[in-house]
Amino acid sequence: MAEGPVLQVALDFVNIAQAVRAAKEAVEGGVGWVEAGTPLIKSEGMSAIRELRRHFPDTTIVADLKIMDAGRVEVEFAAKAGADVVTVLGAASDETISECVEAGRSYDALVQVDLIGCADQVERARRAQELGAAIVGIHTAIDEQMVGASPLDLIGEVREAVEIRLAVAGGINSETAPEAVRAGADIVIVGGAIIKAPDATEATRRIVSAIESGEAVGTELFKRGGEEQLRDIFTRCSAANISDAMHRRGLVPGIFPVKPGLKAVGPALTVWTYPGDWAKPVEAIDRAEQGAVLFIDVRGEAPAVWGEEATKSCISRELAGVVINGAMRDTREIAALDYPAFCATRTPSAGEPKGMGMIGVPLKIGETTIRSGDWIIADDDGVIVVPGEHAVAIANRAQSVYEREQREKGEIESGRTLGEIAELRRWESESDLRGFGAHDGDDDGE
Numbered sequence: 001m002a003e004g005p006v007l008q009v010a011l012d013f014v015n016i017a018q019a020v021r022a023a024k025e026a027v028e029g030g031v032g033w034v035e036a037g038t039p040l041i042k043s044e045g046m047s048a049i050r051e052l053r054r055h056f057p058d059t060t061i062v063a064d065l066k067i068m069d070a071g072r073v074e075v076e077f078a079a080k081a082g083a084d085v086v087t088v089l090g091a092a093s094d095e096t097i098s099e100c101v102e103a104g105r106s107y108d109a110l111v112q113v114d115l116i117g118c119a120d121q122v123e124r125a126r127r128a129q130e131l132g133a134a135i136v137g138i139h140t141a142i143d144e145q146m147v148g149a150s151p152l153d154l155i156g157e158v159r160e161a162v163e164i165r166l167a168v169a170g171g172i173n174s175e176t177a178p179e180a181v182r183a184g185a186d187i188v189i190v191g192g193a194i195i196k197a198p199d200a201t202e203a204t205r206r207i208v209s210a211i212e213s214g215e216a217v218g219t220e221l222f223k224r225g226g227e228e229q230l231r232d233i234f235t236r237c238s239a240a241n242i243s244d245a246m247h248r249r250g251l252v253p254g255i256f257p258v259k260p261g262l263k264a265v266g267p268a269l270t271v272w273t274y275p276g277d278w279a280k281p282v283e284a285i286d287r288a289e290q291g292a293v294l295f296i297d298v299r300g301e302a303p304a305v306w307g308e309e310a311t312k313s314c315i316s317r318e319l320a321g322v323v324i325n326g327a328m329r330d331t332r333e334i335a336a337l338d339y340p341a342f343c344a345t346r347t348p349s350a351g352e353p354k355g356m357g358m359i360g361v362p363l364k365i366g367e368t369t370i371r372s373g374d375w376i377i378a379d380d381d382g383v384i385v386v387p388g389e390h391a392v393a394i395a396n397r398a399q400s401v402y403e404r405e406q407r408e409k410g411e412i413e414s415g416r417t418l419g420e421i422a423e424l425r426r427w428e429s430e431s432d433l434r435g436f437g438a439h440d441g442d443d444d445g446e
Contacts, residue, residue: 005211006033007208008062008188008189008190009022009026009194010190010191011035012038012192013039019037019048020052020055022194022200031194034060036048036062036063038064046077050082053081053082062085062086063078066088066116067087070096071098072103073103075109079107084109084110085112086100087114088100088133090113090115091118094131111134112133112135112136114137116139121157122161128164135186137169137187138155152176155168158184159183159185166184173222174206174210178215193219198406222403231265233395233399234265234398236402237402239379239383241398241402243384244398246386251368252325252365255342255383256342257341257379258331259341263321264379266292266320266321267291267374268372269289270360271359273297275298275299275302275303276349277352277357280358288317288319292319295376296322297326298325298327299326300344303347304326306329306343307334311333311334321340321378322342327344329348329350331343342383371387375391408421
């Protein structure tokens with residue numbers, strides 16, 4: 001095993017075929033260690049280790065088992081399957097870690113203690129060294145990354161506490177990899193920035209270059225943002241990406257763009273009014289902050305509460321768009337303005353400004369609540385609402401969905417089908433099949 005900084009790829013897939021394809025590209029790009037990620041091992045079992053060993057006989061194979069109990073037996077079967085390194089959780093008991101270390105000595109495998117979830121990671125790293133671990137790992141969980149957490153802040157403290165090798169994982173990319181090495185990391189573990197890249201070989205080379213040169217290599221993807229990056233992330237991701245990130249929640253049904261190809265992204269200012277009463281919608285234009293999206297609920301009904309002049313007023317005020325659960329008119333003129341305008345229906349008939357509505361009140365359309373300050377993302381597929389208090393986490397999850405899709409699209413362009421990539425047949429639910437393919441004595445198949 002190499003003594004200098006090592007780049008390790010985390011194969012967090014659920015299908016071994018996908019994992020092997022990405023690993024081959026990563027190894028070609030310069031990865032030193034190949035990790036069977038926890039999702040892959042849970043999905044495929046020890047066959048994942050055996051397959052990686054078969055394809056990469058001279059490469060260090062890491063089994064990310066995250067052992068919590070039964071340390072001896074789990075290290076034993078991972079090592080027998082071909083693993084050179086096996087992980088145990090720092091949250092496990094001292095006895096479990098000791099059993100892992102003893103088994104590792106018996107079967108020529110190194111034990112890495114993963115500090116994820118430990119209240120005092122520095123002290124637990126010291127104790128892991130005392131118990132005989134060869135590696136300790138600082139690991140920021142994916143769910144923590146989605147709210148902006150990073151492993152980089154702890155590297156220096158843990159490095160000072162231990163002499164054994166230090167691994168770092170958690171959203172590392174070509175910008176942060178050299179920073180991790182400068183802070184004291186011996187093993188840089190990268191997942192998404194390699195395995196989600198359309199060209200994993202080139203992505204790996206960029207990270208290797210960054211590590212070797214000590215200079216960050218800029219990347220638009222494979223990093224997570226905060227409040228300041230929300231608009232950029234939501235603009236990059238589609239409404240479909242965001243729907244996936246929200247577990248298919250947040251949809252406002254039945255609202256579509258006046259002109260396809262335009263997208264509205266911004267925090268909402270809500271308006272409720274009666275059909276045809278356009279007083280409050282127009283008043284809201286002047287009350288909205290720059291970059292906001294007006295969200296107007298008119299029960300999905302006509303007459304129109306919006307037209308060309310209101311749209312031009314929004315452009316003058318630099319608002320990011322308008323969404324109306326109701327009717328618009330002048331839609332040809334609005335389309336010509338290239339302004340993101342969305343509505344439920346169209347009509348030539350307008351109502352009267354009676355002033356009966358309200359601005360800034362919560363709305364409820366279908367199963368979705370819309371409040372001022374919630375983020376609106378509207379594109380050709382429809383309208384999604386993201387609760388303001390969860391916007392950072394959802395934006396980062398949506399970008400993760402977007403990144404994964406780039407990898408899948410690359411594989412499809414190379415000739416594979418989506419069914420092949422996802423291996424859908426093997427994931428069919430037994431309960432779904434029960435009763436449909438039941439053998440009743442009339443089956444003529446094999």
